[in-house]
Amino acid sequence: MKRKKTNLFKMVAMILAMTALTVSMAQADVKKGQKIYLKSFKSKFHASGAKFAAEHTQDEWEELFEDKGEGFIDLYSEKFPKAEKFLENPKNWKKLEHVRDFVIEYASDSGNVPSCG
Numbered sequence: 001m002k003r004k005k006t007n008l009f010k011m012v013a014m015i016l017a018m019t020a021l022t023v024s025m026a027q028a029d030v031k032k033g034q035k036i037y038l039k040s041f042k043s044k045f046h047a048s049g050a051k052f053a054a055e056h057t058q059d060e061w062e063e064l065f066e067d068k069g070e071g072f073i074d075l076y077s078e079k080f081p082k083a084e085k086f087l088e089n090p091k092n093w094k095k096l097e098h099v100r101d102f103v104i105e106y107a108s109d110s111g112n113v114p115s116c117g
Contacts, residue, residue, distance in 0.1 A: 029097075029098055029101040029102075030101045030102050030105045032098045032101075032102075033097075033098035033099045033100065033101045033102025033103070033105075034049055034102045034114055036095045036098050036099055036102075037049050037052065037099050037102055037103075040086075040092075040095060041099060044080055044082065044083040044086065045076065045079075045080060045083070046080075049102070049106070049114050050106065050113055050114050052103065053102065053103040053105075053106035053107055053108075053114065054106070054107065054108040055108070056103070056107055056108065057107050057108050057109040058104050058107040058109055058110055060107070061100065061103045061104045061107050062104060065096070065100040065104075068093055068096075069093065069096045069100070072087075072096065072100075073087045073088055073096075102114070
């Protein structure tokens, strides 16, 4: 009986540790996306991170970032022609992936508000 309790305790502890690790990994992408937005995108889109993320709902952001961000690149290249070259550069896809996580986390329907300018 004692062995069963020990195994159950170990399993529960492992599940909790894995959950905590997963949550912290997800947050890391959001935070990285926030930093990338502020450093590389804010000056191009002329909006704070909070205002930019709130331009769309979570579903809209997810749709815009499908197919390596094709919809996002098209829309924001049209809105901000000076940013087109930057957005269409394939080397920037890594940045876009993190920005995607950031804007989805703080989308207009998320209820979350980033602490960024």
